[in-house]
Amino acid sequence: MTYGSADSAPGSAGxxxxxxxxxxxxxxxxxxxxxxAFFRLSDNAELAPTLVAKGELAGLAAAEYTHYKRVRDRLAELGADPEEVMAPFTEPLDAWHDRTKPQTWLESLVKAYVGDGIAGDFYREVAESADEETRALAQSVLSESGRGDFIASQVREAVERDPSLAGRLSLWARRLVGEALSQAQIVATTRVELAALLVSGAGEAEPESESGSGDLAAVSRMFAKLTDAHNARLEAMGLNG
Structure with missing residues (x-):
């Protein structure tokens, strides 16, 4: 199924x-x-050590499923087959999750906060160049409200009880980010229209140049912003960068 026009600007309709x-x-x-995210948080809820934590994670999982339905319904409104358009992304996302399987409940929390967090930051940056409705939908479903606060508090309290956890969890967080950025590059190289949407937004304030240095500088600033957000998450969990 083909959408838009080859001559359309990224994010615009033909x-x-x-x-x-x-x-x-x-x-x-x-x-x-x-x-x-719904499946993974549901699994994490089963592993949670307390009933309160199980309930919190179950609620977060339910929110993710609601987000999924909203995006799926939007695809249907646009005349797309949701299963068809999700298909190209199942392999790269599944590969990322296979390579970053947590070994403990705390590692699963860090992954849900840090790994999903930087991926969400990246998706939001891409969505900035999309149409207003798509941008608003992405901002809404990628909100960390509630999830971030709960996970950060759980990890922070665990590290306060056992400071030796901090180093291992910090290393785990760095691995997650590296794997996430690597997977984003793979997706970008296989879905060129999606990559063009990112570049068009990152470079829109830059002057044109034959070398494309304006776009490169803007993309570099975007990745610096992602890194700043990652460091803020580490700090919220009581971990070192």
Whole structure:
């Protein structure tokens, strides 16, 4: 199924062909990411050591499923087959999760906060160049409200009780980020329209140049912003960068 026009700007709709391929790709990626987040948080809830923690994580999982349904429904509104547009992203996202399987409940919490967090930051940056409705939907479903506070407090309290955990969990967090950025590069190279959406947004305030140095500088600043957000999450959990 083809969307948009080859001559359309990334994120814009073609004159008669509906939403661009980049927007459909972004929504397909978001839908699958939210669905997987639901499954993973549900598993984490089973492993939680207290009933209160089980209940909190179950609620977070339910929120992720609601987010998935919202994105899925938006795809259907745009005339896309949700399963079809999610399909290209199942392999890279599943591969990332396979390579970053947590060994403990605390590692699973760090992954849910740090790994999903930097991925969400990246998706939000891509969505900045999409149409207003897509951008608003992405901002809404990627909100960390509630989840971040709960997870950060759980990890922080565990580290306060046992400071020896901090080093291991910090290393784990760095590995998660490295793997997430590597996987984002793979997705970008295989879904060129999605990559163009990112570049168009990152470089929109930069002057044009033959070397493309303006775009590169803007993308570098975007990754610096992602790193700052990552460091803030580490600090919230009581971990070192």
């Amino acid at each position: 004159p008669s062909d509906g939403p661009s391929t980049a927007v459909i790709d972004l929504l397909g990626l978001l839908a699958y990411a939210e669905l997987v």
